[in-house]
Amino acid sequence: AQSVTQPDIHITVSEGASLELRCNYSYGATPYLFWYVQSPGQGLQLLLKYFSGDTLVQGIKGFEAEFKRSQSSFNLRKPSVHWSDAAEYFCAVGPGARAGSYQLTFGKGTKLSVIP
Amino acid sequence: KAGVTQTPRYLIKTRGQQVTLSCSPISGHRSVSWYQQTPGQGLQFLFEYFSETQRNKGNFPGRFSGRQFSNSRSEMNVSTLELGDSALYLCASRRDRGHNEQFFGPGTRLTVL
Numbered sequence: 001a002q003s004v005t006q007p008d009i010h011i012t013v014s015e016g017a018s019l020e021l022r023c024n025y026s027y028g029a030t031p032y033l034f035w036y037v038q039s040p041g042q043g044l045q046l047l048l049k050y051f052s053g054d055t056l057v058q059g060i061k062g063f064e065a066e067f068k069r070s071q072s073s074f075n076l077r078k079p080s081v082h083w084s085d086a087a088e089y090f091c092a093v094g095p096g097a098r099a100g101s102y103q104l105t106f107g108k109g110t111k112l113s114v115i116p
Numbered sequence: 117k118a119g120v121t122q123t124p125r126y127l128i129k130t131r132g133q134q135v136t137l138s139c140s141p142i143s144g145h146r147s148v149s150w151y152q153q154t155p156g157q158g159l160q161f162l163f164e165y166f167s168e169t170q171r172n173k174g175n176f177p178g179r180f181s182g183r184q185f186s187n188s189r190s191e192m193n194v195s196t197l198e199l200g201d202s203a204l205y206l207c208a209s210r211r212d213r214g215h216n217e218q219f220f221g222p223g224t225r226l227t228v229l
Contacts, residue, residue: 041225043222102210
């Protein structure tokens with residue numbers, strides 16, 4: 001069965017500091033990986049995705065993530081955090097686009113707090 | 117292009133009642149999925165509909181049901197509400213096969229008293 005682990009429940013960083021959010025996955029086939037962000041009271045916004053090819057993927061809002069198959073990881077990074085990045089971040093894994101049915105499996109999320 | 121819309125945004129019900137939540141996908145999207153989000157269990161998959169057919173179902177009791185209409189709009193129903201059903205219910209749409217990205221609505225916050 002597929003699973004996603006986000007080891008850090010809560011992270012606090014200072015504005016302008018770099019950020020790395022960890023994600024490890026377990027998936028039987030080729031994983032399709034996603035990072036979503038959720039602001040309080042809002043739905044999920046897709047930050048970036050990895051399907052194949054270059055293992056370093058760029059997303060919106062200056063985020064990037066690196067896929068490492070050997071470590072079953074897909075960590076999210078940002079070189080300089082802004083106060084508006086404070087939110088909860090979810091890593092997710094899903095099946096290929098041609099799958100007969102489709103569901104995402106999410107990690108428990110990492111809440112990011114930013115100190116001005 | 118409008119995003120995924122969900123109505124109502126907030127609901128308060130009492131135990132034993134039933135509730136219906138509505139979701140309108142992005143225009144042209146034929147797949148609609150529902151997820152339940154709670155502080156304890158996180159985001160859990162409820163079911164997926166495609167072309168008015170339930171294609172996949174998560175591990176939830178039969179009190180949770182859904183349907184999809186010919187215009188791809190979807191509803192989910194929860195009967196005999198329990199306190200533990202209090203959650204944020206998120207709807208997500210996807211174009212169809214060949215497209216991996218799911219786009220989420222703002223959710224419906226259900227509170228069961």
